Amino acid sequence: MTKLRPTGEATPRTDPLVPGADTLSGRLRRAPENFLTADDIRQVGQGRRDFLRASFLAAAGATAAATLSGRAAAASPAGAGGDPDILNPTPWGSSLGLPVAANPYGLPSKHERGLVRRQSPGLTQVPAASVSFAPLQGLFGIITPSGLHFERHHQGWQDIDPTRHRLMVNGARPEFVKTPKVYTMDDIMRLPPVSRMHFIECGANTGMEWGNVAVPTVQYTHGMLSCSEFTGVPLRTLLEDCGADLKAAKFVLAEGGDGSSMTRTIPIELVLSGEVMVAYGQNGEMLRPENGYPLRLVVPGVQGVSWVKWLRRIEVGDRPYATKDEAVHYIDLMPDGQHRQYTSIQECKSVITSPSGGQTLLDKGYFTISGLAWSGRGAVKRVDVSVDGGINWTQATLQTPVLSKCLTRFTLPWNWDGRPALLQSRATDETGFVQPAYGQLRAVRGTRSIYHNNAIQTWQVAESGDVNNVQIL
Amino acid sequence: MSRSCKAALLASAIGAILGWTAPVLADGFANVGRPATPAEIKAWDIDVGPDFAGLPKGSGTVSRGMEIWEEKCASCHGTFGESNSVFNPLVGGTTADDIKTGHVAALKRTDFPARTTFMKVATVSTLYDYIRRAMPWNAPKSLSDDDVYAVLAYLLNLAEIVPDDYTLTDATIRDVQGRMPNRNGMTSAHALWPNSNPAGPDFPGSVAKPDTGNAACMTDCKPKAELASQLPDHARGAHGNIAAQNRIIGPVRGQRTGPDAAAADAPSPALALAEQSGCLSCHAVDTRVVGPSYSEIAARYRGKDSAEALVSKVKAGGDGVWGAVPMPPQTELSVDDAKTLVAWILSGAPQK
Numbered sequence: 107m108t109k110l111r112p113t114g115e116a117t118p119r120t121d122p123l124v125p126g127a128d129t130l131s132g133r134l135r136r137a138p139e140n141f142l143t144a145d146d147i148r149q150v151g152q153g154r155r156d157f158l159r160a161s162f163l164a165a166a167g168a169t170a171a172a173t174l175s176g177r178a179a180a181a182s183p184a185g186a187g188g189d190p191d192i193l194n195p196t197p198w199g200s201s202l203g204l205p206v207a208a209n210p211y212g213l214p215s216k217h218e219r220g221l222v223r224r225q226s227p228g229l230t231q232v233p234a235a236s237v238s239f240a241p242l243q244g245l246f247g248i249i250t251p252s253g254l255h256f257e258r259h260h261q262g263w264q265d266i267d268p269t270r271h272r273l274m275v276n277g278a279r280p281e282f283v284k285t286p287k288v289y290t291m292d293d294i295m296r297l298p299p300v301s302r303m304h305f306i307e308c309g310a311n312t313g314m315e316w317g318n319v320a321v322p323t324v325q326y327t328h329g330m331l332s333c334s335e336f337t338g339v340p341l342r343t344l345l346e347d348c349g350a351d352l353k354a355a356k357f358v359l360a361e362g363g364d365g366s367s368m369t370r371t372i373p374i375e376l377v378l379s380g381e382v383m384v385a386y387g388q389n390g391e392m393l394r395p396e397n398g399y400p401l402r403l404v405v406p407g408v409q410g411v412s413w414v415k416w417l418r419r420i421e422v423g424d425r426p427y428a429t430k431d432e433a434v435h436y437i438d439l440m441p442d443g444q445h446r447q448y449t450s451i452q453e454c455k456s457v458i459t460s461p462s463g464g465q466t467l468l469d470k471g472y473f474t475i476s477g478l479a480w481s482g483r484g485a486v487k488r489v490d491v492s493v494d495g496g497i498n499w500t501q502a503t504l505q506t507p508v509l510s511k512c513l514t515r516f517t518l519p520w521n522w523d524g525r526p527a528l529l530q531s532r533a534t535d536e537t538g539f540v541q542p543a544y545g546q547l548r549a550v551r552g553t554r555s556i557y558h559n560n561a562i563q564t565w566q567v568a569e570s571g572d573v574n575n576v577q578i579l
Numbered sequence: 580m581s582r583s584c585k586a587a588l589l590a591s592a593i594g595a596i597l598g599w600t601a602p603v604l605a606d607g608f609a610n611v612g613r614p615a616t617p618a619e620i621k622a623w624d625i626d627v628g629p630d631f632a633g634l635p636k637g638s639g640t641v642s643r644g645m646e647i648w649e650e651k652c653a654s655c656h657g658t659f660g661e662s663n664s665v666f667n668p669l670v671g672g673t674t675a676d677d678i679k680t681g682h683v684a685a686l687k688r689t690d691f692p693a694r695t696t697f698m699k700v701a702t703v704s705t706l707y708d709y710i711r712r713a714m715p716w717n718a719p720k721s722l723s724d725d726d727v728y729a730v731l732a733y734l735l736n737l738a739e740i741v742p743d744d745y746t747l748t749d750a751t752i753r754d755v756q757g758r759m760p761n762r763n764g765m766t767s768a769h770a771l772w773p774n775s776n777p778a779g780p781d782f783p784g785s786v787a788k789p790d791t792g793n794a795a796c797m798t799d800c801k802p803k804a805e806l807a808s809q810l811p812d813h814a815r816g817a818h819g820n821i822a823a824q825n826r827i828i829g830p831v832r833g834q835r836t837g838p839d840a841a842a843a844d845a846p847s848p849a850l851a852l853a854e855q856s857g858c859l860s861c862h863a864v865d866t867r868v869v870g871p872s873y874s875e876i877a878a879r880y881r882g883k884d885s886a887e888a889l890v891s892k893v894k895a896g897g898d899g900v901w902g903a904v905p906m907p908p909q910t911e912l913s914v915d916d917a918k919t920l921v922a923w924i925l926s927g928a929p930q931k
Binding site: 554 | 607625801
């Protein structure tokens with residue numbers, strides 16, 4: 107597949123198995139590292155990026171059949187009068203396309219198949235108690251496509267028959283709930299719905315990086331993060347419907363209907379605020395099975411493990427439950443040997459997603475630095491970006507909407523002069539809390555924790571245009 | 580426009596401004612949901628709290644627990660809870676002194692990376708609750724309450740918290756709590772717990788102040804930016820070909836960090852089916868997990884006409900061919916899928 111064809115032969119438009127394969131299979135040099143010979147790369151390393159343009163020109167001039175990446179072609183309207191993709195008929199412009207409903211449930215373009223959920227090799231022992239990471243490096247805006255939402259399962263995932271799914275609300279003691287009730291999905295979907303956009307972040311997101319840099323790309327450093335519009339019913343509505351004693355209640359226990367029957371303690375304040383909801387909808391359709399179909403808890407601002415999937419029961423109680431995933435895991439080991447229990451809130455954090463680790467900048471010149479910011483304590487107020495490793499900062503633009511406990515997209519225009527750079531982003535939330543540097547966070551929490559790493563991420567841009575994961579204290 | 584009409588428009592305009600809503604058409608949610616029956620609550624309300632609320636009556640001995648352990652748990656967690664090569668160890672890292680102090684001393688040591696379950700867990704109720712709801716992993720909720728007592732007694736014995744002749748009961752478990760090695764090892768006094776209404780003395784409640792107080796300095800914030808850590812070389816290629824994990828258009832491309840990952844990017848559909856069907860929780864291609872590795876199976880039946888028999892075996896489950904551990908019946912699996920999987924296994928279970 108990588109075999110080069112003789113110069114001058116028309117480039118076949120094969121379906122690429124690998125993104126980039128179609129630009130790779132022709133006679134041309136592919137962007138960016140593949141269109142450069144080792145010698146070329148050395149020249150770029152010496153700061154000679156301008157020669158790239160010249161080599162595009164040469165390539166385009168060599169033959170009219172040469173297929174350049176759109177960018178390269180646009181940069182070189184020379185040769186035999188211009189860009190062959192303009193001068194010659196394209197297959198898609200000169201043939202009949204596919205009929206409606208060819209994909210009854212639409213799929214992304216085949217050219218996008220590199221952007222998928224992925225596991226981090228060696229992170230977990232078995233795939234049914236594991237994580238897959240969302241490809242943040244390629245996502246736009248703030249909503250995560252449902253099929254790319256990160257996954258964390260403790261005992262595999264199930265595709266539950268929604269007609270047989272039930273939600274029970276009961277009390278730890280009879281006096282806590284006047285009428286313990288059972289709801290079918292029919293019942294829950296009759297209740298007044300709300301739709302809200304919120305981020306969900308696993309408490310262990312960025313957990314591999316507590317001690318040192320460990321993984322290459324933002325998918326693996328920050329990809330246990332997603333954001334959706336959720337539709338459902340405030341849990342408070344259900345508790346009131348059952349006559350729960352909201353004064354005596356201090357906590358609720360949420361329990362899943364899968365094999366793990368995941369259980370987590372939720373403080374009643376969050377429920378009373380109306381924010382916690384029992385959700386069935388995600389981005390306009392039902393939840394995906396991997397995300398808890400047909401019913402999950404949504405606990406805005408709190409780590410993902412509390413958003414119990416396949417939710418089957420809510421128990422109203424007056425003390426925390428010390429369940430396995432709040433007494434053995436999701437506890438934070440501190441330098442003094444004590445564990446913090448019930449760590450829940452995801453504090454203010456941000457990360458640049460483009461350019462980010464494992465990527466290569468195409469050329470010197472204009473780029474938009476773009477990333478995500480979020481806070482479990484409310485809305486993001488501002489994001490500052492540094493290109494010199496935190497010595498000087500510039501305020502980034504926040505794209506709308508800027509919502510509470512939701513991802514916020516920030517951007518900053520940047521002219522890369524071809525010299526090494528250290529990109530960082532630093533978010534501040536509406537409480538005034540400023541995202542910490544690694545040194546500040548480690549001074550309190552040490553390096554042996556797994557959870558709640560919200561330190562400032564650094565991406566190092568090398569002269570070659572390669573972007574790599576590094577840490578600055 | 581009549582005067583009353585105007586008034587009505589005005590009223591609705593004000594209503595819209597002030598957020599008034601339409602007249603109430605419903606009061607409460609009639610006919611939504613129904614009371615739960617006592618039997619239903621009993622069936623689902625299985626949580627056991629740190630104060631032992633919800634703990635069922637029952638008992639189990641260490642020796643009975645050992646039988647259950649060897650039959651139903653050891654395949655994944657190791658004969659002594661030290662774990663086989665696959666799972667995290669449950670037992671180890673605690674001392675007699677820890678049982679006295681209630682603090683696991685090894686947790687303070689930076690040269691002691693292991694963190695077993697017993698090094699961390701402060702509450703014995705957690706283990707009872709969890710084993711009853713979720714273990715064995717592949718057959719959750721299949722143990723009787725007494726079996727849970729027994730297998731927990733065995734684990735406590737392995738951790739040297741109770742003697743060999745111990746009987747764990749709904750009464751004695753309360754004494755055990757006083758011997759849990761890390762029983763004093765937890766704190767909930769920190770700002771990451773959104774509880775502003777602490778429930779009592781043993782629950783210190785919230786701390787308003789976050790751990791860190793960074794300032795949004797804008798210029799000349801430090802003399803220079805020093806790298807504290809960089810991606811180790813061995814980690815660069817450990818996540819496949821990053822070029823294939825990025826878009827083919829846009830301002831950037833992924834770095835080529837591995838062989839042309841066409842194949843890695845198109846995993847065999849049978850592999851996906853095996854994963855979906857839960858086979859991979861017990862089988863791996865090259866190593867024994869609970870069941871034999873797929874390469875062992877392929878080797879054993881090479882050149883034999885055994886596909887059909889294996890399809891039935893997969894559907895019906897069984898034991899004795901590879902050892903005493905049974906393979907549970909795969910009732911949800913269609914015959915066609917079973918055939919696909921067996922053909923794939925016999926062809927060496929290729930990943931691509």
